[in-house]
Amino acid sequence: MKTPNLLLVVLAFGLPDAAGVRATMWQDVPTDGEGLYNIACAGCHGPAGRGVPPDRIAFDVPVPDFTDCSFSSREPDADWITVAMHGGPVRGFDETMPAYGEAFSEEQLQLVMDYIRTFCADDRWPRGELNLPRPLVTEKAYPEDEAVTTVGIDLDGPGSIINEFVWERRIGPQSQFELKAPFGFMQNPVTGSWEGGIGDLTLGVKHALFHGLESGSILSIGFEAKIPTGDEDKGFGNGTAVGEPFVAFGQILPGDAFLHAQVLMEFPFSTDVAQEELQWRGVLGRSWSQGGYGRTWTPMIELLAETELENVDVEWSIVPQIQITLNTRQHVMANVGVLLPLTNASLRSTRLMVYLLWDWFDGGFFDGW
Ligand code: HEC
Incomplete structure (x- = not known):
């Protein structure tokens, strides 16, 4: 399960090999949520959080649209951090969604979540x-x-x-x-x-x-x-x-x-x-x-x-x-x-x-x- 996930990350980043990913991840790791999102998540979830179009990714599992408040407002941070740490299968989602528990700390993932939350700007939706x-x-x-x-x-x-x-x-x-x-x-x-x-x-x-x-x-x-x-x-x-x-x-x-x-x-x-x-x-x-x-x-x-x-x-x-x-x-x-x-x-x-x-x-x- 680990290898295909890593491969998909590689495909998502458009980088030549896994070593390349590691190099990018560890050289200048951003300290803010937006920067972390852009290096780790945007390859699949898109820079604007809408998900990369299906013809530009190497898998056919639909990527959720974080800008859709009706969907994103209902998920508590804790659940999403669990998914980001342990990967999609921890909540019955596809394994295409990788596990970041070894690459990122919980604090870093919280920063990413705080940034993902900015994609739905309409605060009428109860969290x-x-x-x-x-x-x-x-x-x-x-x-x-x-x-x-x-x-x-x-x-x-x-x-x-x-x-x-x-x-x-x-x-x-x-x-x-x-x-x-x-x-x-x-x-x-x-x-x-x-x-x-x-x-x-x-x-x-x-x-x-x-x-x-x-x-x-x-x-x-x-x-x-x-x-x-x-x-x-x-x-x-x-x-x-x-x-x-x-x-x-x-x-x-x-x-x-x-x-x-x-x-x-x-x-x-x-x-x-x-x-x-x-x-x-x-x-x-x-x-x-x-x-x-x-x-x-x-x-x-x-x-x-x-x-x-x-x-x-x-x-x-x-x-x-x-x-x-x-x-x-x-x-x-x-x-x-x-x-x-x-x-x-x-x-x-x-x-x-x-x-x-x-x-x-x-x-x-x-x-x-
Ligand atoms: C390799 C592509 C890929 C990367 C990189 C990726 N994701 Fe995902 N993610 C997915 C896919 C595909 C799904 C949908 C899985 C499903 O519906 O079964 C998903 C689902 C999710 C969900 C679950 C949403 C729900 O339905 O409740 C969260 C949260 C999430 N991703 C967060 C992140 C975060 C945070 C990052 C970066 C740290 C990230 N993802 C990086 C592909 C990716």
């Missing part, structure tokens, strides 16, 4: 660092291109398996559209027989009002509309349309820790069948990567509270959980947790929750394993 791991219940502030299927199984009380399929799509730099489709099976508490059905379809929009990499925070507002498509008699759905405005906040904390917070209100169209509700949610988590850049494990603790506006009683739940990246590209993940009721525990059931998440912008489901 990928603010895309914090997704909890099981709380909505994130970061606008996403994701498909998530969550399964919830009640562990006590009458049987209930409720699944939810969520499709999220970014619109422009700061906004997102989403569709939620719940479906599942419930056991009739009297007859004991199981019945399947769909729940209330939800359409939602979200917009990042504020985001800053220096402050490490992102704040979004959103609105969801639940359409009463579910069969209320079987226990699926509210039986009325519900409007849900919400505010979501994400904060990076020191030491790879983070928090999410969300406040939402539920306004049913008909208050005869459903109540106006207030809910608030908070999540604290931290990520660990195996060997520094391998599989990522993110334990989180989620606290959920909800109350009917006319009522003073608050129902609290806690959801310990762990998110795990499943593939090398890290764009397919799972999260497993248990929702434990803290109040009214005798009336509410403990629920096992699992999701499978596919960040579809980063590649097909089967890419990068």
Whole structure:
């Protein structure tokens, strides 16, 4: 693998042999990001970051366009430095992307990244660092291109398996559209027989009002509309349309820790069948990567509270959980947790929750394993 990579670097530099590359690399190594980029990366990624045209390179793997903010803004520096240090395959990319870990220090690669960041000059795009791991219940502030299927199984009380399929799509730099489709099976508490059905379809929009990499925070507002498509008699759905405005906040904390917070209100169209509700949610988590850049494990603790506006009683739940990246590209993940009721525990059931998440912008489901 080393030899073809070196060969490609040689081809990229247009130099006669590997010794030539080494000579150029070590004679006058620039001390700034632009200079380092120009000697090491520009041969393939192009002086302007758009990628060298296919007819001018000796391989047929498309080179990404760093000036495309929609693509480049979502990748955190740490991920890109990992790719530059260890080569494309470390994140399930092609081996044409060489490893610079022996030629450059992490500090030098950070300088290169700072320079690559200047190719996207539009700072309306929230940076990928603010895309914090997704909890099981709380909505994130970061606008996403994701498909998530969550399964919830009640562990006590009458049987209930409720699944939810969520499709999220970014619109422009700061906004997102989403569709939620719940479906599942419930056991009739009297007859004991199981019945399947769909729940209330939800359409939602979200917009990042504020985001800053220096402050490490992102704040979004959103609105969801639940359409009463579910069969209320079987226990699926509210039986009325519900409007849900919400505010979501994400904060990076020191030491790879983070928090999410969300406040939402539920306004049913008909208050005869459903109540106006207030809910608030908070999540604290931290990520660990195996060997520094391998599989990522993110334990989180989620606290959920909800109350009917006319009522003073608050129902609290806690959801310990762990998110795990499943593939090398890290764009397919799972999260497993248990929702434990803290109040009214005798009336509410403990629920096992699992999701499978596919960040579809980063590649097909089967890419990068
Ligand atoms: C020999 C050609 C070549 C050189 C030299 C090269 N790259 Fe790459 N790079 C590629 C190719 C090809 C890809 C796309 C791989 C893929 O999509 O499977 C890539 C992908 C990447 C990515 C991943 C982008 C993503 O999709 O997330 C990063 C980051 C990157 N290169 C950074 C660098 C940096 C920094 C340098 C210089 C230190 C550099 N590259 C030098 C060919 C090269």
